[in-house]
Amino acid sequence: MLTPAVVRSASGAASYYAADNYYTDGQATEASLWVGEGAAQLGLTGEVGREPFEAVLRGELPNGATIPAGANGKHRAGMDFTFSAPKSLSLLAYVGGDARLLAAHMASVRSTVGWIERNLAETRVAKDGAQETVRSGNLVVALFQHDTSRALDPQAHIHAIIANATRGPDGKWRAVHNDALWEGYSTAASVYNADLRQRVEALGYATERVLATRVRDSVTLVVDDAVRLERVAGRRDGAKTEASIIEKATARGDRVPEKQIALELTGRVRERSIELEM
Incomplete structure (x- = not known):
C-alpha cells in the first residue's frame, strides 16, 4: 500500500522519521538512505544525516542553492510517500525471521521511486511571460525504514520523503510541482505492488492479488x-x-x-x- 501525505515541518520530520525501530532495535540494514537522481547530483548518498535532511527540507541545498518560498511566503518542506508491506510479509520477516523479505521490500521501494522520478517529477519554468510545467526527471528522496505501526505492532513500512527540490532542464534548482505526484500516486502504488510481488515470488513464496480499493490493489503473501x-x-x-x-x-x-x-x-x-x- 502507498499512502501520500504532506511534510509540514523540517525539524519535526527529522525527529519523527529518525525514531528508533522497536523490533530491529537499530540493527536493520539501510535504516535510512538517500536515493534519487536529484540527491545524487547534490552529493547526498548513504545514510541520511539529521542536519542535511533538515536543511534540504528547508530548501537549503548542499550546493548553496536555495529554493524560493511559495506565493504565500512559506517554503513547502515536501511529501511523504509511505510504502507499507502486506501484514503477511511483516509477520514472516519479524516473527518468522526471513530478513530477505525486508531486503525485497526496500528494493521494490527504490525501484518505484525511480519510476516516480521518470514519470511524475515536474517543476515550473517561465516561458514567454507565463509559467509552464515541465518534466524534471529527478527528485531528492530520503528513505526511512520503520518496523512498527503506531500501536507497536510489527509492520514493515518505508517513508519516502520527497524534498521540495528538483533540478530543471535549464540546470536551475526549483520547487517540485506536486500535481503529477498527487494524481499519479495510485499508479505508483500499482508499480510498487507488481515489483514487490515479483521479488517475493523469486524468494519462493506464492502471492495473490487482492483488491484493496476501487483504484488500488495490494499483494498478499500466501x-x-x-x-x-x-x-x-x-x-x-x-x-x-x-x-x-x-x-x-x-x-x-x-x-x-x-x-x-x-x-x-x-x-x-x-x-x-x-x-x-x-
Whole structure:
C-alpha cells in the first residue's frame, strides 16, 4: 500500500522519521538512505544525516542553492510517500525471521521511486511571460525504514520523503510541482505492488492479488511456508499445541488467509507482548 501525505515541518520530520525501530532495535540494514537522481547530483548518498535532511527540507541545498518560498511566503518542506508491506510479509520477516523479505521490500521501494522520478517529477519554468510545467526527471528522496505501526505492532513500512527540490532542464534548482505526484500516486502504488510481488515470488513464496480499493490493489503473501512460521512462533512461547488451523489447511493444500495467520500468531507470541493488527 502507498499512502501520500504532506511534510509540514523540517525539524519535526527529522525527529519523527529518525525514531528508533522497536523490533530491529537499530540493527536493520539501510535504516535510512538517500536515493534519487536529484540527491545524487547534490552529493547526498548513504545514510541520511539529521542536519542535511533538515536543511534540504528547508530548501537549503548542499550546493548553496536555495529554493524560493511559495506565493504565500512559506517554503513547502515536501511529501511523504509511505510504502507499507502486506501484514503477511511483516509477520514472516519479524516473527518468522526471513530478513530477505525486508531486503525485497526496500528494493521494490527504490525501484518505484525511480519510476516516480521518470514519470511524475515536474517543476515550473517561465516561458514567454507565463509559467509552464515541465518534466524534471529527478527528485531528492530520503528513505526511512520503520518496523512498527503506531500501536507497536510489527509492520514493515518505508517513508519516502520527497524534498521540495528538483533540478530543471535549464540546470536551475526549483520547487517540485506536486500535481503529477498527487494524481499519479495510485499508479505508483500499482508499480510498487507488481515489483514487490515479483521479488517475493523469486524468494519462493506464492502471492495473490487482492483488491484493496476501487483504484488500488495490494499483494498478499500466501504462506506456503506456514508450518515453518508456526514452529518459530511456537518456540517463542514454549507451548506445545495440537495441529493448528494453519497446519491443517497447509496439509490439505488450502490457502491460508492473512488474517488467520495473524489470529493464530497473536496467541503464540505473547511473551513479546505483540497484539497483531487484523
